[in-house]
Amino acid sequence: MRPVAHAALQLLHAPELRRVKxxxxxxxxxxxxxxxxxxxxxxxTDCGTHAKIQRYVTKRAASRGRPRTG
Ligand SMILES: [Zn+2]
Incomplete structure (x- = not known):
């Protein structure tokens, strides 16, 4: 079961709707x-890793465009 589905089930009973993000x-x-x-x-492990990879790739791409290497 995906964590989201689990969270959705918890929402039915949880008063902390502010925690929904x-x-x-x-x-x-x-x-x-x-x-x-x-x-x-x-x-x-899914979106977190994906976001980190995206950030890493963007960072690398930006540094590659600079005149100074390193
Ligand atoms: Zn996600």
Whole structure:
């Protein structure tokens, strides 16, 4: 079962609707169960990894365009 589906089931009983967030990597919603509410992705191993790769690729692409290498 995907974490999102699990979170959706929890929502039926959870009063903390403010904890519902939209994933930064996809249109899915998820329940942020972290203590400080810093969670950004529905699945860290799915969208989290994808976002990190995207950021890495963007960073690399930007650095490649610079005149100074390193
Ligand atoms: Zn996601």
């Amino acid at each position: 939209r994933c930064a990597g996809c249109p899915w919603l998820f329940l942020d169960a972290s203590r400080n509410g810093s969670r950004r992705w529905c699945s860290m």
